[in-house]
Amino acid sequence: DIAQRDYYKGVLWSPSYFAGSCGGAAISIIRQYIEQQETPS
Secondary structure, three states, rough: OOOHHHHOEOOOOOOOOOOOOOOOOOOHHHHHHHHHHOOOO
């Protein structure tokens, strides 16, 4: 089955990678948001 072969545990994303869109937000706002994120425990 393709879901079992190609996807991590049957989901379409990896726990170690994220891709997203931020529209027209300024890079300084995006950087501030990223820096304020907490590390998963």
